[in-house]
Amino acid sequence: MPLHITTPLIESLPLSAHAGRDVWLKMEAAQPCGSFKLRGVGLACETHVANGAQRLVSSSGGNAGLAVAYAGRRLGVPVVVVVPETTPARARELLQLEGAQVQVVGASWQEANAHAQSLLGARDAFIHPFDDPLLWQGHASLVDEVAQAGLVPDAVVLSVGGGGLLCGVALGMQRNGWGAVPLIAVETHGAASLHQAMQAGHTVELPAITTVATSLGAKRVCEQALRWSQERPVHSVLVSDHSALTACERLMDDHRVVVEPACGAALAVVYEQHAALQAYTKVLVIVCGGATATVEQIRQWRWAAAPQ
Structure with a gap:
């Protein structure tokens, strides 16, 4: 038996109603240690x-x-x-x-x-x-579970730090015949190592990590993540810390689950009806989780990150 569990796949009626499209959540926050890792x-x-x-x-x-x-x-x-x-x-x-x-x-x-x-x-x-083929192979199992449930989305939304989740999800999508399904890769402005790499055509080391979403804090994304972005549809999206934190609070209200700002980044794309979703009617969001943030911290960070 693997150490991880099969996590819930739920249709989110609150997010679907808000976004005007079908939104499904893969609830990796339910893993025993709190995240997809x-x-x-x-x-x-x-x-x-x-x-x-x-x-x-x-x-x-x-x-x-x-x-x-x-x-x-x-x-x-x-x-x-x-x-x-x-x-x-x-x-x-x-x-x-x-x-x-x-x-x-x-x-x-x-x-x-x-x-x-x-x-x-x-x-x-x-x-x-994040940078190990064994990790990617294990992370790919979350896509296997979605495919076994019979769901084939139009797009998959996930957060990117070092790129391990992206590599695993891309591998899982490839082996389940979803190679043409776009990945919407979300980072905060203060940890945009994939975004910078995609623009440059090679991995780039950021001078510093300047985000409360510290779980996204790899200064350089792994090479395999960049290769996936060059070999399959991957759309890079950046969101603010405030947007990520607001999404965390809204998920608490909608689904009674606490996640980190790193996870909130992916959720923000849906809650803010980002233009990156415009072409899609059935969206899967990887709720990657995170066990290290508390409700009080999220609220303090959100107050501090609010636009002046």
Whole structure:
């Protein structure tokens, strides 16, 4: 049995009525550790442990680390998670609750990742938060579940950080015959590494991450995500932090689910009836989740991000 669960696929009547089109939600926030990350991370952890790994090491701003910690606890192996200083206290508490050893190093994920790499011993396995074919293979299973339910959307909307979810969803769409179905890839303005890469034709390192959606905070998107954008229909959309946070609050009202601003970015495209949706009548939104934000935080961030 995989470590992840089959998540609900629901038709959202509130979003459908608001957007004037059929909107379906793949509720990855329902995963045991709170996000889609468990699909790919779980597969990677199981694979490495089966191959003899005796400790799992991860670098993560939150959700990937939580998935590694959960997987390690379930598999009975110790876990070290290195997080940057920007990681919320809530995320650190959840990691410790799962039994992981948490180390806080650096101002960005890149610095935390460099430290995590330095910890690796001969019997350790490193679990990358987004750039690993094992992750993409695991994440693809969420599309398999949608296809098995009989839904074929006109477009799929998802948030993009390092690109692991995009790579997995694109792989899942390809193997289910959805290669021509567009992906609407959403980032906040302060973490637009895919958008910059698509404009430049090659991956670009952002000078800084300037968004409250820290789960999107990879300064450089993975190469495979850029390749998918060149090989299949991918439309890049940018939204503001305020839009992402407003979408989080509206999802609470509509579906009684709390998600992070990183997830709110994808939802904002629907709630704001973005022009990117104009040509489509049946839209699937990946509600990727996120366990590290609280209702109070979301409201504080939204107040601070409100247009002046």
